[in-house]
Every structure is written in C-alpha cells, then in structure tokens.
C-alpha cells in the first residue's frame with residue numbers, strides 16, 4: 075500500500091531547543107484544550123519513545139482529536155521549543171500515524187525488519203495486520219529460489235535496465251536503504267517499475283495475441299470500392315464531411331476491404347456526426363450486395379436513425395426497414411420476413427434485432443450505436459447473425475486516452491475530434507437553487523424568440539416516487555409560468571408510445587418546453603432547442619451532464635445550459651459541476667471523470683474490459699502501458715513468442731485480467 079521511512083529517527087533524549095527533530099513513539103495520552111482566548115485551542119499529546127516521554131503541542135488544530143488516540147505509533151517532524159509551561163516540546167510538527175503494529179506482538183527478534191529502514195505497509199488481510207504480513211512476506215522472500223523463472227524476455231529487460239524478477243520482488247517489499255521515500259511511495263522505484271511493467275506487458279501480449287488470432291479469420295465475402303460506389307456515396311451526402319469524419323470513414327472503408335472482419339470503435343463527442351459516417355460505410359456494404367443491421371439502444375433513437383437514413387437513401391435503390399419491439403405484430407412479422415429473404419438492405423432497430431426469429435440472408439455489417447448501452451452478449455448475438463460480419467460500434471462517451479488502450483484494447487479506434495462547422499460553443503452556467511427564477515425568465519425569453527427548451531430532472535431510484543412528483547409538479551409550474559407555450563412531460567414510467575408521441579411533438583415544434591427525466595439522455599436531435607436546464611445538477615454524473623448538454627447546440631442559434639444545484643455541495647459534486655462548466659470537450663471531461671471516479675467505476679463491470687490489475691494502476695502507469703504495448707507488439711510481430719510466454723498466457727490470462735469474452 076505504501077512505505078514508511080523508519081531509518082532516520084532521533085531519540086527524544088537528543089531534542090534541542092530551536093532545532094528541527096524527527097522522532098517517533100507511542101501516544102501515551104492526548105487531549106484538546108480550549109483556552110480562554112475565544113476560538114483558540116491547543117491539542118496536547120504525550121509521546122513515549124525508548125528514551126522517555128516528550129510533549130507535543132498543536133495550535134488551533136482541533137480536528138486532531140479525530141486523528142490521534144492513545145496507543146498509536148506516530149512519527150513526528152518539526153521544531154523543538156522551550157516553553158512555559160511544559161518545557162521542551164515539539165510544536166506544530168508534521169505527523170504521520172504509523173501502521174498499527176503493536177497488536178502483532180514482539181519485535182525484539184526481528185530488529186531491522188520493522189524499524190531502522192524503509193518498511194512496507196500492507197493492507198490488512200482479515201485479522202492479519204501489517205506487521206504479521208511483513209513478517210510473512212520477509213519469510214517467503216527469504217525462501218525464494220536463487221534462480222527464479224523470469225517471464226520478461228531478456229532483451230526487454232536489458233533495454234529498460236530492469237532488474238531480475240527475484241531482485242524486483244525483494245526490493246519492492248524491502249527497498250534498499252538509499253531509496254528516496256517519495257520514489258517508492260510513487261511506485262517509481264526500479265523494482266516496482268519492473269513488476270508493474272511485467273503485468274502490463276503480459277496484459278498487452280494477451281490482447282495482441284487475441285487480436286492476431288482474430289485477424290486470421292476471413293470474411294466469406296470480398297468488399298470492393300469503385301467509382302460507381304463513390305458516386306453513390308456522394309449522391310446521398312447532404313453536406314461536406316469534416317476532415318475528422320473523412321479520416322474515420324477512410325479507416326472504416328480500409329477495414330471493410332480487408333479479408334478479416336472489422337472490429338472498430340468510432341468515438342466522438344455528441345453531435346460530431348457519427349451517423350453519417352456509419353451510413354456511408356453501410357452504403358459501401360450494400361453496394362457490395364450485403365445487408366446492414368443498425369442497432370440503437372432506444373426505440374426513439376432507432377426511429378430517429380430510421381427516419382434520417384430513409385430520407386438520405388430516398389433516391390438510392392436500397393430498401394430500409396425498421397424493427398423495434400413496439401408496433402403491430404403483423405408488420406413486425408412481414409419486416410422479419412423481408413430481412414430473411416434479403417429484400418431489406420438495411421434494417422434499423424433496437425435490441426429487437428437480436429431476437430431469435432430475426433435471420434438475415436447476407437448480413438455483412440453491424441453498426442451498433444451508443445454501444446455502452448448494450449451488453450456484450452447482445453453485441454455478440456447480433457454478430458452471429460452474419461458470417462464474420464464487419465462490426466462498427468459507436469459511442470459518444472469518449473474513452474479517456476488513458477484507458478483507450480485497455481478498455482478497448484482489442485478494438486481499433488477511430489476518433490472524430492471536430493464538430494461540424496458553424497457550431498457555437500454552448501454557454502454553460504452554474505446557478506444555485508435560490509436563483510431559479512432567473513433561469514425561468516431566461517427560458518421564457520428564449521421561448522418567446524421561437525426557440526425550444528429542455529428542463530431535466532434526475533430520477534434517482536430510491537426516491538423515484540417523490541422525484542417523479544417533483545418533475546410532474548415542475549411541469550405544471552412551468553406551464554403556468556409560461557402562458558402561450560406548450561409544456562410536455564416525459565418520464566421513464568410512461569408507456570413507451572406515450573413518451574414517443576410527446577418526443578415527436580417536441581421534435582416537430584408543437585411542444586416548446588420539454589420537462590424530462592433522463593430518458594432523453596441519448597441521441598435525440600432537435601436543432602431548434604437551444605436551452606438545457608438541469609435541475610439538481612449535483613446528482614448527475616459527469617458524463618451524463620455532458621450528454622444531456624449535448625442535446626442542445628445542434629442548430630444555428632446560440633445555445634445555453636443552466637445547471638441548477640442545491641447546497642451544500644460535496645467536494646466531488648463541486649468538481650464535476652466546475653468541470654462541465656469549464657469545458658465543452660468531451661474528452662477532457664472524460665479525463666476528469668476518470669480522475670474523480672477511477673477506471674473501474676467509470677467503465678462499469680468487468681465486461682467493459684477494464685483489466686483487474688494487481689500492481690499496475692491505469693492512471694498512474696499509463697506511460698508504462700504505452701511502452702508495454704509497444705514491446706508486446708514487437709514480440710508478436712517478430713515472431714519472438716516463446717514457449718514460456720505462451721504457457722503464461724494460456725494459464726489463465728483471461729481469468730487474471732478479468733476478461734469475459736468480448737463480443
């Protein structure tokens with residue numbers, strides 16, 4: 075967990091007035107004393123070391139009451155003063171509460187293990203405290219065979235001057251005495267680096283190998299591009315692509331033409347224009363006589379994609395259909411039949427697409443939108459409906475650079491960094507609840523100008539009922555505050571068709587103000603809406619706030635976002651809100667999110683592909699990850715895979731790194 079420097083301690087007998095001292099010992103007693111002067115406090119402590127008892131005082135730090143208790147082992151560093159009363163004492167020293175070693179018994183026989191050096195501090199395991207663990211680890215290390223198997227290839231070890239595995243293990247636990255404490259606590263010592271590198275290298279090697287095996291698969295069909303296809307793509311394009319879009323499209327088309335199936339992630343901020351890129355890829359597949367499945371996470375989004383795509387393909391010879399869970403059963407049956415017979419070239423749908431009854435004649439490309447909304451299984455199931463189809467997954471939740479190599483380590487990644495021209499940055503403001511009325515009058519003015527607005531309410535599950543009431547009440551209040559404007563309400567508890575009816579009315583402009591719970595989070599496109607008000611913004615996650623805000627800023631009008639928050643604000647909530655207000659860049663936001671939440675929580679379950687690492691830390695060690703990846707690739711490309719490495723990978727790589735088979 076960390077290390078403590080117990081090598082340079084003085085004895086309390088050596089304390090000199092006006093000198094700095096580093097001492098340690100056991101807290102004998104401590105107490106907080108309020109003095110007569112108002113607002114002034116003294117925290118006093120008696121500490122015992124081998125030479126005797128000495129006094130420590132802290133001025134105006136009453137919280138220390140919660141830090142120190144009698145019996146604790148503490149290290150102190152600070153100035154010694156002669157004062158009356160009390161005599162010689164340590165005043166306002168820096169302090170460290172040392173691990174609670176006492177409970178594990180006597181030390182005398184183990185001098186040098188727990189003191190007089192940099193000592194490791196371990197996380198408690200059950201009833202085993204750090205001292206017992208330290209003793210066990212020391213014992214085990216002393217039994218290490220002289221020759222320890224080392225999986226890191228010697229060439230790599232030499233290139234980075236990494237110690238042997240044996241040396242690394244010994245020194246990672248018990249650092250040599252000259253090692254700077256910051257270095258070991260930052261996990262940057264050469265011994266630690268070697269262990270971290272080894273873990274990351276094996277991880278990348280396994281990923282790379284998996285990918286190599288997959289690249290050996292071949293598609294049963296060949297996709298080609300010619301001028302006729304280029305012309306047909308040009309014909310459907312309603313605007314010029316941004317350079318970013320062109321680049322992404324080029325990478326995708328290159329994949330399509332390759333003999334092995336594509337596995338590509340297309341990421342790009344909300345509104346950057348991923349749909350058209352996917353559609354052009356779809357066009358290439360269709361021109362090659364293949365069917366395309368386009369899967370979206372909600373009915374609404376599927377419908378929106380369907381309408382967009384049908385409009386764009388109106389003048390083409392391709393047949394577009396939509397398949398969702400709703401609607402008339404007869405119609406669904408006939409759509410399913412048309413997919414199976416090959417009459418339908420492109421089908422847009424929800425997870426209804428992965429039902430057993432849906433069979434394709436020649437599925438060649440699966441496009442999966444907002445992929446984080448789908449489980450791994452659904453993706454895999456869709457893929458299995460074709461013979462080695464190409465797969466393109468899209469997400470507007472950018473993966474921080476730091477995680478891209480790991481979370482999607484076995485996907486190729488294309489990133490759209492530009493927004494389409496003419497977009498104006500959304501103006502975002504934080505507003506305390508007490509000033510909500512200002513926000514309402516602001517909204518009213520925008521409505522009067524002919525724009526539309528969203529007011530979003532969080533719906534936290536535990537208090538769903540009361541929140542729903544709040545959202546409903548809010549809709550009523552707003553309706554009365556804004557006479558002459560239509561106010562609509564959508565929430566997750568509504569029947570889907572009712573919700574869709576209201577959303578459609580909002581999209582058509584007959585509803586001006588939409589009060590919503592977060593059901594509108596993903597993908598809706600209403601360019602005339604230019605205000606997003608988020609109530610209880612402190613309750614939303616960072617990515618969610620960014621997604622919600624992304625609902626506006628899609629048209630030619632200046633757009634606004636108002637984040638209404640309630641006090642008191644916790645520290646992370648404050649950091650989140652500040653981050654959203656400060657930047658519109660989804661990637662920057664994703665990095666901040668990662669810092670605030672950590673990789674595991676950010677990407678969810680094991681399925682998401684975040685490896686479970688033992689010594690490495692994705693945030694701390696991302697440069698090492700880059701190096702490890704480079705070296706792993708080199709081994710794979712040079713055919714330098716050894717028997718030993720293969721054995722290591724086969725011995726539970728997936729188990730070790732917590733990977734479920736990703737679709």
Ligand code: ADP
Pocket residue numbers: 313314315316319342343344345346347348349350470494495599628
């Ligand atoms: P997202 O990447 O969030 O899915 P969309 O594909 O829905 O974004 O695109 C957002 C909006 O931007 C759509 O209205 C789309 O028509 C428009 N758009 C996309 N690319 C361009 C472009 N190159 N020029 C102008 N408008 C574009």
Ligand code: MG
Pocket residue numbers: 348349443597
């Ligand atoms: Mg989209």
